[in-house]
Amino acid sequence: xxxxxxxxxxxxxxxxxxxxxxxxxxxxxxxxxxxxxxxxxxxxxxxxxxxxxxxxxxxxxxxxxxxxxxxxxxxxxxxxxxxxxxxxxxxxxxxxxxxxxxxxxxxxxxxxxxxxxxxxxxxxxxxxxxxxxxxxxxxxxxxxxxxxxxxxxxxxxxxxxxxxxxxxxxxxxxxxxxxxxxxxxxxxxxxxxxxxxxxxxxxxxxxxxxxxxxxxxxxxxxxxxxxxxxxxxxxxxxxxxxxxxxxxxxxxxxxxxxxxxxxxxxxxxxxxxxxxxxxxxxxxxxxxxxxxxxxxxxxx
Amino acid sequence: xxxxxxxxxxxxxxxxxxxxxxxxxxxxxxxxxxxxxxxxxxxxxxxxxxxxxxxxxxxxxxxxxxxxxxxxxxxxxxxxxxxxxxxxxxxxxxxxxxxxxxxxxxxxxxxxxxxxxxxxxxxxxxxxxxxxxxxxxxxxxxxxxxxxxxxxxxxxxxxxxxxxxxxxxxxxxxxxxxxxxxxxxxxxxxxxxxxxxxxxxxxxxxxxxxxxxxxxxxxxxxxxxxxxxxxxxxxxxxxxxxxxxxxxxxxxxxxxxxxxxxxxxxxxxxxxxxxxxxxxxxxxxxxxxxxxxxxxxxxx
Numbered sequence: 124x125x126x127x128x129x130x131x132x133x134x135x136x137x138x139x140x141x142x143x144x145x146x147x148x149x150x151x152x153x154x155x156x157x158x159x160x161x162x163x164x165x166x167x168x169x170x171x172x173x174x175x176x177x178x179x180x181x182x183x184x185x186x187x188x189x190x191x192x193x194x195x196x197x198x199x200x201x202x203x204x205x206x207x208x209x210x211x212x213x214x215x216x217x218x219x220x221x222x223x224x225x226x227x228x229x230x231x232x233x234x235x236x237x238x239x240x241x242x243x244x245x246x247x248x249x250x251x252x253x254x255x256x257x258x259x260x261x262x263x264x265x266x267x268x269x270x271x272x273x274x275x276x277x278x279x280x281x282x283x284x285x286x287x288x289x290x291x292x293x294x295x296x297x298x299x300x301x302x303x304x305x306x307x308x309x310x311x312x313x314x315x316x317x318x319x320x321x322x323x324x325x326x327x328x329x330x331x332x333x334x335x336x337x338x339x340x341x342x343x344x345x346x347x348x349x350x351x352x353x354x355x356x357x358x359x360x361x362x363x364x365x366x367x368x369x370x371x372x373x374x375x376x377x378x379x380x381x382x383x384x385x386x387x388x389x390x391x392x393x394x395x396x397x398x399x400x401x402x403x404x405x406x407x408x409x410x411x412x413x414x415x416x417x418x419x420x421x422x423x
Numbered sequence: 424x425x426x427x428x429x430x431x432x433x434x435x436x437x438x439x440x441x442x443x444x445x446x447x448x449x450x451x452x453x454x455x456x457x458x459x460x461x462x463x464x465x466x467x468x469x470x471x472x473x474x475x476x477x478x479x480x481x482x483x484x485x486x487x488x489x490x491x492x493x494x495x496x497x498x499x500x501x502x503x504x505x506x507x508x509x510x511x512x513x514x515x516x517x518x519x520x521x522x523x524x525x526x527x528x529x530x531x532x533x534x535x536x537x538x539x540x541x542x543x544x545x546x547x548x549x550x551x552x553x554x555x556x557x558x559x560x561x562x563x564x565x566x567x568x569x570x571x572x573x574x575x576x577x578x579x580x581x582x583x584x585x586x587x588x589x590x591x592x593x594x595x596x597x598x599x600x601x602x603x604x605x606x607x608x609x610x611x612x613x614x615x616x617x618x619x620x621x622x623x624x625x626x627x628x629x630x631x632x633x634x635x636x637x638x639x640x641x642x643x644x645x646x647x648x649x650x651x652x653x654x655x656x657x658x659x660x661x662x663x664x665x666x667x668x669x670x671x672x673x674x675x676x677x678x679x680x681x682x683x684x685x686x687x688x689x690x691x692x693x694x695x696x697x698x699x700x701x702x703x704x705x706x707x708x709x710x711x712x713x714x715x716x717x718x719x720x721x722x723x
Binding site: 215 | 456460506510513535562566567575580586
């Protein structure tokens, strides 16, 4: 793709901190819960992902001047992301057997436990975000704002609504506007919420938080366009999930509507737009610039 | 049953207020959401239920000295209850066709939309509770406490975990202790949370809130015992859902372990215990006394 490259940023330390925070979150919130629901939640949360949403919380927090440890809050966002994957993989949704190179949750624990785990992960996320915000010493009003932002992204108007629109669109010819609306909900809502929450935790001014939101929405859409492209160009092995499913299920995609080059150009333009918006407010850090480019340049 | 009767309390006005508040909640939170997830949520929320949990919020609020309008908060608790019914009825769970005299949500909207609606109703409940608490002018710290109490009851350690334990117990011989643990999670957690939340909204002292919690846990368990008895003694028509399912699925129940009379005696004793605890603190109102007796004396 044609976006000029910035120097790569190594987030491996942050990723390790998030993994540690996820373990602490499970130890705290699931300590009294026995049985397959808790086991399924643990399995879902221990998948080896990119942790993009958690990293966006951290990078947003730093860009807004935060200097504390925001990894526990970043872990709570990953709970929402993980629950969306459990839900998306269910037989009644995308019916996937593999995710991040492992059998999906319902393949290991069965559909009832996977469904229950998915449902239970929403309150888990809300409680974890609230507890993390409290541990950071944030005021109750800010804590409430963070939990609300997370819950709004998780519901019928965000991620979950988008997943169902996506499912219903299978086999239909969607136009670009319809497709964009689905992608903005399905993938964009939580990516947007992630960086917003980083900003909220750092006490960002409303104008900065809004700019973060626009950056998140743009790179979220670019992320999904890149996903559509990867579904065609990458192998199942590279992706850690089944490749070529979009064509198989006759899904409307950006490459189908714009061609691969056209889809890539649209993603690049969204990335530029995202960075420009932050640059104008003086909050475009090398981390956020790298992350914007990463979402379109990644290989899996 | 042998519990002495108190004068019946007419909650029809409160029930109408809750129905109104549920409509307002949907108008506000689902206004931008189109499609079958929103439709399924509306259908689930418009079922004609007893609204016991909402009434417990209201009665608890009044018993703790509250004088405002708590119906919007009560409506948010009903969202959690409705989501648990959607989830419980799914083919992968209890696989029920009828609920409150109507086809279940997945029978009308299909399994994907019903599953998505169930998942989306958790954030909806959190946001609605938070908005209701804000509209009542409650401090952010109290609002946070209310949302936490609701989320804790909704998760793996509460309702959802209990539903799965219940499902897994089918065909097994559970002892009384195991059965009680399932019922306390599955039904008790949200009933306990309801009256606690009423207390929190009225600014109840921690000792009162704790007593409310014990009352809720006791009547929640009594409610489930009465449910077990009704499954044997009532008809499908009376219940508005399929009767006799416990025997059909060889579920361990209180009547199976204690006999019908023994189960009824246990429920009555729990009701007395619940009322005594509040009486000792001077917060046993006629409303709460009636509700405790209602849970065991109801015919559906």
